[in-house]
Amino acid sequence: MPRQFRTIAICFMLGLAIxxxxxxxxQAATPQVAARTWRQAHEKAIVADFFTLLAMPDxxxxxxxxxxxxxxxxxxxxxxxxxxxxxxxxxxxxxxVFAEMKVPGAAxxxxxxxxxxxxxxxxxxxxxxxxxxxxxxxxxxxRPVDWQNAPGPLDPEWRLFGRASGDxxxxxxxxxxxxxxxxxxHIQPTVNIKLLYEGEEEQGSPHFPALIAKNIALLHGxxxxxxxxxxxxxGKQMVxxxxxxxxxxxxxxYGPLRPLHDGHYGSWAPSPSxxxxxxxxxxxxxxxxxxxxxxxxxxxxxxxxxxAALAAMPPVEAQLKQALGLGRNVGPPRLxxxxxxxxxxxxxxxxxxxxxSAANAIATLADASLDFRLAxxxxxxxxxxxxxxxxxxxxxxxxxxxxxxATRLSHPKIVKVVWDEGGAIAVKIPLDLPQSxxxxxxxxxxxxxxxxxLPIVGASSGIADVVGQLHVPMAGVSIAxxxxxxxxxxxxxxxxxxxxxxxxxxxLLADMNW
Numbered sequence: 001m002p003r004q005f006r007t008i009a010i011c012f013m014l015g016l017a018i019x020x021x022x023x024x025x026x027q028a029a030t031p032q033v034a035a036r037t038w039r040q041a042h043e044k045a046i047v048a049d050f051f052t053l054l055a056m057p058d059x060x061x062x063x064x065x066x067x068x069x070x071x072x073x074x075x076x077x078x079x080x081x082x083x084x085x086x087x088x089x090x091x092x093x094x095x096x097v098f099a100e101m102k103v104p105g106a107a108x109x110x111x112x113x114x115x116x117x118x119x120x121x122x123x124x125x126x127x128x129x130x131x132x133x134x135x136x137x138x139x140x141x142x143r144p145v146d147w148q149n150a151p152g153p154l155d156p157e158w159r160l161f162g163r164a165s166g167d168x169x170x171x172x173x174x175x176x177x178x179x180x181x182x183x184x185x186h187i188q189p190t191v192n193i194k195l196l197y198e199g200e201e202e203q204g205s206p207h208f209p210a211l212i213a214k215n216i217a218l219l220h221g222x223x224x225x226x227x228x229x230x231x232x233x234x235g236k237q238m239v240x241x242x243x244x245x246x247x248x249x250x251x252x253x254y255g256p257l258r259p260l261h262d263g264h265y266g267s268w269a270p271s272p273s274x275x276x277x278x279x280x281x282x283x284x285x286x287x288x289x290x291x292x293x294x295x296x297x298x299x300x301x302x303x304x305x306x307x308a309a310l311a312a313m314p315p316v317e318a319q320l321k322q323a324l325g326l327g328r329n330v331g332p333p334r335l336x337x338x339x340x341x342x343x344x345x346x347x348x349x350x351x352x353x354x355x356x357s358a359a360n361a362i363a364t365l366a367d368a369s370l371d372f373r374l375a376x377x378x379x380x381x382x383x384x385x386x387x388x389x390x391x392x393x394x395x396x397x398x399x400x401x402x403x404x405x406a407t408r409l410s411h412p413k414i415v416k417v418v419w420d421e422g423g424a425i426a427v428k429i430p431l432d433l434p435q436s437x438x439x440x441x442x443x444x445x446x447x448x449x450x451x452x453x454l455p456i457v458g459a460s461s462g463i464a465d466v467v468g469q470l471h472v473p474m475a476g477v478s479i480a481x482x483x484x485x486x487x488x489x490x491x492x493x494x495x496x497x498x499x500x501x502x503x504x505x506x507x508l509l510a511d512m513n514w
Contacts, residue, residue, distance in 0.1 A: 038181035089207035094199035115201035118164035133162035156496025166484030171227030204422025205462030242428035245374035246460035272366035288330035380423030
């Protein structure tokens with residue numbers, strides 16, 4: 001063939017190839033590319049939509065507020081083609097949003113879980129109202145940013161401040177945007193999708209087990225992906241396969257019926273301040289070891305596979321000590337090594353006044369709020385029994401209501417113990433299940449490196465009831481930054497974490513199977 005004809009033929013073939021690629025267009029994109037392309041074109045609209053969700057008060061003790069959140073989220077999912085319903089354990093309990101999308105040809109069904117309620121907001125030190133979301137630089141400066149008028153791409157290091165920004169509405173927003181991106185790119189999910197968004201997780205999920213029991217058939221699936229909690233402290237994407245349980249309570253100890261001058265009575269009348277301090281010190285030593293007899297008897301042994309996974313995690317402890325100003329740590333030297341053991345945290349102690357309001361007086365009572373994070377094998381019921389038996393052994397007389405005068409005169413040490421409603425056992429799934437490894441593989445393809453595999457996280461949830469009742473394995477996929485001030489004032493989400501999370505969830509929807 002003459003050279004000029006060969007050149008024409010090659011150009012013709014190249015033209016066909018280019019035309020074919022252009023015709024394929026969006027279909028040729030990977031889920032990650034589709035998500036990134038869509039996000040880059042709609043950054044400000046995505047943030048505006050997220051602000052709408054964050055501006056809705058969502059503390060689960062206010063049913064009207066959580067119902068507004070549920071109705072809004074349900075509307076968002078209906079607009080994206082889902083069949084939806086609001087599930088309740090009983091009238092007057094918070095709704096969980098359920099949505100389903102069946103995909104032609106899909107062999108498996110994945111349940112994506114998150115919660116839309118947030119922690120209470122009474123903490124001191126909020127920069128702005130918890131439900132007036134704002135874009136700022138990172139703490140401690142937290143300088144306001146005019147993101148609406150910013151030229152070019154938004155800075156991924158900026159933070160979105162507001163209650164539930166990281167825990168847990170970020171996961172819901174990432175899912176919504178991922179769905180939009182895949183639809184725009186004409187990419188079909190590879191799994192049937194069920195979404196379950198709870199409205200009372202931050203209150204201990206007291207009604208969630210009953211809700212699951214009422215809807216077993218509706219909620220059935222082959223894998224549950226839990227979108228809760230922060231990413232690893234290294235900033236790398238992580239997959240976890242369980243979480244600890246929890247049992248929490250408040251305790252009150254009693255002194256005199258009225259405040260007493262501490263000069264006249266300090267050497268004679270017992271002080272509730274000292275009593276609550278001694279009581280708490282009797283429960284846990286300075287290294288974090290729980291002193292309650294037999295408390296560790298039920299803890300499941302750590303398997304060789306779990307030990308290997310923990311050993312493979314990147315070290316972050318020196319960095320954390322520097323960032324947090326800690327001169328030491330309690331428990332094992334490596335942070336994650338303690339997740340398969342229980343812990344006791346004193347959430348708060350309240351007695352008397354402080355600062356300019358402090359008085360030289362013996363208070364009438366003292367309160368403390370505590371929670372136990374439970375390891376696999378432990379239960380809230382047994383935890384209650386062990387603690388109360390130990391308190392009785394130490395000479396404390398346990399009451400459930402404020403004692404009357406006769407009770408106060410009859411017992412030298414009285415403690416009111418009130419256990420919080422709810423509580424949960426730990427859940428832990430093997431790392432080598434096909435579903436587990438499918439999640440790891442999907443995220444690895446999205447982020448370009450093997451994600452960290454964590455056998456269990458230190459946090460707690462009621463997800464064990466879901467896993468147990470549905471007989472479904474779970475994997476936890478977190479997208480929030482580790483320094484998001486979860487459960488505290490000035491909760492915030494790093495914008496780049498939301499961007500990355502959109503890509504991760506697009507991959508889980510359209511690049512996962514087993």
